[in-house]
Amino acid sequence: MTSAATWTSFIKSIASYNGDLSSLTAPPFILSPTSLVEYSQYWSEHVDLLLEPNFIKKIDNEPIELTRMIAVTKWFISTLKSQYCSRNETLGGEKKPLNPFLGEIFVGKWDDNSINKNLGETILISEQVSHHPPITAYAVENKLNNTILEGYNGVRASMSSTALNVKQFGHALLEFRNLNENYLITLPPLHIEGILAFSPFVELEQKSIIQSSAGYYTIIEYTGRGYFSGKKNSFKARIFKNFNDSKKKENALYTISGQWSEKSTISKGSSTPSSSKDEIFFDALNNKPQHLTVKSIDDQHPLESRKAWLNVANAIRIGDYDLIHSEKSKLENNQRDLRKIEEKNNSKWSRRWFDEIDYSKFNNNDNSLENDIFINLSKLAHLSIKNVASGVDDSSSKNDDVDTMLHWRFVPENFDNETEIKI
Numbered sequence: 066m067t068s069a070a071t072w073t074s075f076i077k078s079i080a081s082y083n084g085d086l087s088s089l090t091a092p093p094f095i096l097s098p099t100s101l102v103e104y105s106q107y108w109s110e111h112v113d114l115l116l117e118p119n120f121i122k123k124i125d126n127e128p129i130e131l132t133r134m135i136a137v138t139k140w141f142i143s144t145l146k147s148q149y150c151s152r153n154e155t156l157g158g159e160k161k162p163l164n165p166f167l168g169e170i171f172v173g174k175w176d177d178n179s180i181n182k183n184l185g186e187t188i189l190i191s192e193q194v195s196h197h198p199p200i201t202a203y204a205v206e207n208k209l210n211n212t213i214l215e216g217y218n219g220v221r222a223s224m225s226s227t228a229l230n231v232k233q234f235g236h237a238l239l240e241f242r243n244l245n246e247n248y249l250i251t252l253p254p255l256h257i258e259g260i261l262a263f264s265p266f267v268e269l270e271q272k273s274i275i276q277s278s279a280g281y282y283t284i285i286e287y288t289g290r291g292y293f294s295g296k297k298n299s300f301k302a303r304i305f306k307n308f309n310d311s312k313k314k315e316n317a318l319y320t321i322s323g324q325w326s327e328k329s330t331i332s333k334g335s336s337t338p339s340s341s342k343d344e345i346f347f348d349a350l351n352n353k354p355q356h357l358t359v360k361s362i363d364d365q366h367p368l369e370s371r372k373a374w375l376n377v378a379n380a381i382r383i384g385d386y387d388l389i390h391s392e393k394s395k396l397e398n399n400q401r402d403l404r405k406i407e408e409k410n411n412s413k414w415s416r417r418w419f420d421e422i423d424y425s426k427f428n429n430n431d432n433s434l435e436n437d438i439f440i441n442l443s444k445l446a447h448l449s450i451k452n453v454a455s456g457v458d459d460s461s462s463k464n465d466d467v468d469t470m471l472h473w474r475f476v477p478e479n480f481d482n483e484t485e486i487k488i
């Protein structure tokens with residue numbers, strides 16, 4: 066069967082599809098040899114921008130916290146091309162990632178000489194903390210500058226007539242511990258366009274926010290081709306003094322607009338910057354991503370993603386469907402056996418470097434609440450702390466049918482005490 070015919074039959078098979086993406090058996094040519102647990106690296110392919118707020122000096126008539134919020138917004142915009150376009154660049158289009166098994170890990174580092182900015186070593190720690198539903202937790206840590214980004218991500222998907230709609234769950238927390246300043250970052254919904262046209266690609270939609278502990282609040286609105294801007298991967302970001310000011314666009318202190326996969330410009334105030342006369346904010350075409358260094362497969366632990374999936378990834382690369390199926394089945398059967406043993410022993414897989422924190426246990430008079438940066442930043446941004454889709458505000462009716470408040474948190478001492486896995 067030609068791949069176009071296979072693709073058409075595949076599209077028919079998912080027409081009435083809703084829910085867990087991993088249950089899809091996609092044809093081999095749409096499969097990526099990379100596991101979803103590796104996608105955490107896309108948060109830090111511009112390490113210099115991630116760490117920049119540590120080096121900002123106060124400029125005249127502007128609070129330094131505002132200058133830092135502009136820098137954090139620039140770093141966040143710089144992550145989007147890697148997050149959502151890297152498969153187009155390397156594989157010719159969006160692909161279906163390998164579905165990580167419970168406990169699958171991915172570690173790597175951006176060492177000094179790769180970015181030669183005397184920033185010190187930055188490490189990536191990523192762990193599949195849940196298989197049903199798939200949830201990846203991650204941390205990016207730079208000890209020299211006492212800076213850490215941690216977060217987790219889960220997705221829920223549904224098919225419309227022409228696109229796959231994806232809601233993201235989770236959030237990211239960026240902590241500058243030398244500055245005693247931190248940020249909450251929410252994740253935008255997205256949809257996969259071009260599925261019927263047999264060349265799928267991601268387009269972001271609606272909005273995501275960045276909330277600073279200093280009060281500053283950035284809202285980023287996404288549009289794509291066919292919207293008023295007409296260009297794919299478009300966005301408009303507005304930086305406000307705080308959440309309440311964001312109710313009126315004219316309160317914006319800065320406005321940034323353009324394409325997150327190409328160029329964007331920035332101007333003071335609430336007017337939309339023009340690409341001609343205003344200052345370039347970020348140019349994704351001329352800022353190549355900094356790729357992290359990963360140990361060779363021989364030096365990897367069996368739980369490390371590229372070692373665990375090696376045979377499946379090689380089968381995908383040669384497009385041998387039967388071999389993909391047989392190698393994948395070996396790995397999945399091994400996982401099923403592990404779960405059966407755990408069930409028999411009434412034990413469960415222990416997460417290595419992350420803990421699931423139940424925030425519903427904290428009540429308002431519990432003193433451990435005020436030091437939790439997620440609680441404080443969510444309050445400033447008026448965001449729900451329930452397990453609703455990322456960025457849902459605390460007054461939304463979407464909260465009514467969700468009660469749980471379970472969020473994954475990095476446990477640095479677990480990683481510091483790690484003996485088996487080397488970066």
Ligand SMILES: CCC(=O)OC[C@H](C)CC[C@H]1O[C@H]2C[C@H]3[C@@H]4CC=C5C[C@@H](O)CC[C@]5(C)[C@H]4CC[C@]3(C)[C@H]2[C@@H]1C
Pocket residue numbers: 079086089091095104105107148149159160161162218220229231233257260265267
């Ligand atoms: C639905 C039919 C089907 O399987 O078609 C295959 C198509 C390639 C579309 C489905 C897959 O598209 C992939 C895109 C993936 C997202 C890309 C980037 C990110 C950001 C990262 O920080 C977190 C994960 C996330 C949201 C990926 C989640 C999984 C996505 C949607 C893949 C789809 C299975």
